[in-house]
Amino acid sequence: MALKITVIGTGYLGATHAAAMAELGFEVIGLDVVPEKIETLRRGEVPMYEPGLDELLRKHVAGIEGATGRLRFTMDWAEAADFGDVHFVCVNTPQKHGEYACDMSYVDAAMESLAKHLTKPALVVGKSTVPVGSAERIAARLAELAPAGGEVELAWNPEFLREGFAVNDTLHPDRIVVGVRSERAEKILREVYATPVAEGSPFIVTDFPTAELVKTSANSFLATKISFINAMAEVCEAAGGDVVKLAEALGHDDRIGKKFLRAGIGFGGGCLPKDIRAFMARAGELGADQALTFLREVDSINMRRRGHMVELAREAVGGGSFLGKRVAVLGAAFKPDSDDVRDSPALNVAGQIHLQGGQVTVYDPKGMANARRLFPTLGYADTAEDAVRGADVVLHLTEWQEFRDLDPEALGAVVGRRVLLDGRNALDPERWRAAGWTYRAMGRPAA
Numbered sequence: 001m002a003l004k005i006t007v008i009g010t011g012y013l014g015a016t017h018a019a020a021m022a023e024l025g026f027e028v029i030g031l032d033v034v035p036e037k038i039e040t041l042r043r044g045e046v047p048m049y050e051p052g053l054d055e056l057l058r059k060h061v062a063g064i065e066g067a068t069g070r071l072r073f074t075m076d077w078a079e080a081a082d083f084g085d086v087h088f089v090c091v092n093t094p095q096k097h098g099e100y101a102c103d104m105s106y107v108d109a110a111m112e113s114l115a116k117h118l119t120k121p122a123l124v125v126g127k128s129t130v131p132v133g134s135a136e137r138i139a140a141r142l143a144e145l146a147p148a149g150g151e152v153e154l155a156w157n158p159e160f161l162r163e164g165f166a167v168n169d170t171l172h173p174d175r176i177v178v179g180v181r182s183e184r185a186e187k188i189l190r191e192v193y194a195t196p197v198a199e200g201s202p203f204i205v206t207d208f209p210t211a212e213l214v215k216t217s218a219n220s221f222l223a224t225k226i227s228f229i230n231a232m233a234e235v236c237e238a239a240g241g242d243v244v245k246l247a248e249a250l251g252h253d254d255r256i257g258k259k260f261l262r263a264g265i266g267f268g269g270g271c272l273p274k275d276i277r278a279f280m281a282r283a284g285e286l287g288a289d290q291a292l293t294f295l296r297e298v299d300s301i302n303m304r305r306r307g308h309m310v311e312l313a314r315e316a317v318g319g320g321s322f323l324g325k326r327v328a329v330l331g332a333a334f335k336p337d338s339d340d341v342r343d344s345p346a347l348n349v350a351g352q353i354h355l356q357g358g359q360v361t362v363y364d365p366k367g368m369a370n371a372r373r374l375f376p377t378l379g380y381a382d383t384a385e386d387a388v389r390g391a392d393v394v395l396h397l398t399e400w401q402e403f404r405d406l407d408p409e410a411l412g413a414v415v416g417r418r419v420l421l422d423g424r425n426a427l428d429p430e431r432w433r434a435a436g437w438t439y440r441a442m443g444r445p446a447a
């Protein structure tokens with residue numbers, strides 16, 4: 001009989017994973033403790049912006065006309081525990097308030113709530129990004145709490161999906177990594193992932209700590225790559241070089257590769273910043289802090305980018321103070337194709353300028369509602385054109401396609417001064433300069 005799957009936590013990761021499992025043909029129950037989330041998902045709607053996810057939900061959520069009905073949602077732990085053979089735990093592990101370490105309270109609470117109801121054999125699969133060593137600890141706790149005792153096993157299966165590409169990354173992963181302690185657990189996970197594996201996704205079987213580490217080290221490597229190119233941007237600015245050409249030339253070396261070498265205002269979001277910090281904190285606990293001191297530098301290069309953009313904006317409005325100056329900010333999400341504003345470099349820059357007296361107006365294609373909630377005192381406009389109206393300087397801080405398609409002539413007609421700072425090196429300098437704009441980007445010569 002086909003495996004039945006539950007997915008605990010229906011945020012970014014969980015909602016996508018649940019829908020993808022239904023797409024692969026499994027019967028799925030998604031569980032969350034937030035009633036609004038469950039109600040939204042039951043209507044086949046997505047509580048965040050993620051291309052393709054709402055279509056996938058509407059295709060499978062029970063009760064929606066024409067849907068397969070393979071996907072249901074509940075708030076009832078007993079129902080979920082009774083239903084599933086495999087329970088994926090997909091809850092959040094945010095950064096602890098005021099500390100580098102990650103907050104494991106949601107994972108621990110989810111594991112405990114589930115465990116109490118596990119009366120039959122089951123495989124619990126952790127997907128959340130956790131400090132190395134967590135799986136070992138959780139496995140012991142599950143065995144202690146679950147009425148089925150040793151019949152309940154744990155596996156760790158990190159998730160590498162990117163926001164904006166979540167559906168595709170889940171259905172066609174670059175690799176599937178499973179940390180297991182038994183052949184039985186491996187067999188079950190091979191069954192769950194049979195389709196992507198048949199389509200070519202590598203399936204890597206390892207132990208708990210390695211599986212946990214694959215995720216944190218992958219994100220550390222990506223963060224390091226971005227900070228490396230941003231460090232080169234600093235040097236380029238000092239030496240009069242062009243970091244975009246430099247990255248292009250570096251990328252032709254296959255060993256380096258072209259990806260994640262886009263210099264600009266740096267990385268943000270709910271993953272890279274908190275993951276490198278949590279990794280450093282955990283290494284410290286393990287007595288291996290020296291191994292990761294370079295991540296401190298990665299973090300500080302990254303944070304410096306935001307301050308540097310503020311300084312470039314100050315220069316652009318004539319140096320001195322922002323008081324009485326209008327600053328248009330194009331972009332609020334931490335990256336394009338997402339409405340996520342967690343640790344968004346764009347909003348951080350906007351907030352700093354606002355605090356220094358600038359009159360800031362922000363526009364983002366999808367991130368406005370979240371931005372308004374997080375930074376209610378900033379000014380907002382409903383279109384890019386309205387945001388730049390009368391502005392002394394325009395900052396391009398999240399590289400949406402909509403901004404690449406903007407007409408420099410049309411914007412030039414409404415702006416106060418035609419001065420554009422490209423914080424993502426994503427716009428075409430020639431196009432903007434041809435329309436009479438002063439175009440300046442990070443790590444590139446001024447003109």
Ligand code: UDX
Binds near residue numbers: 262335
């Ligand atoms: C990341 C990892 O890519 C993913 O594998 C993991 O599962 C979760 O964390 P995500 O946070 O969705 O995914 O975004 P990602 O596409 O990695 O971008 C992160 C940040 O880096 C964004 O703010 C982006 O603008 C920035 N970035 C990315 C750069 O500044 N330069 C680049 O070259 C690439």
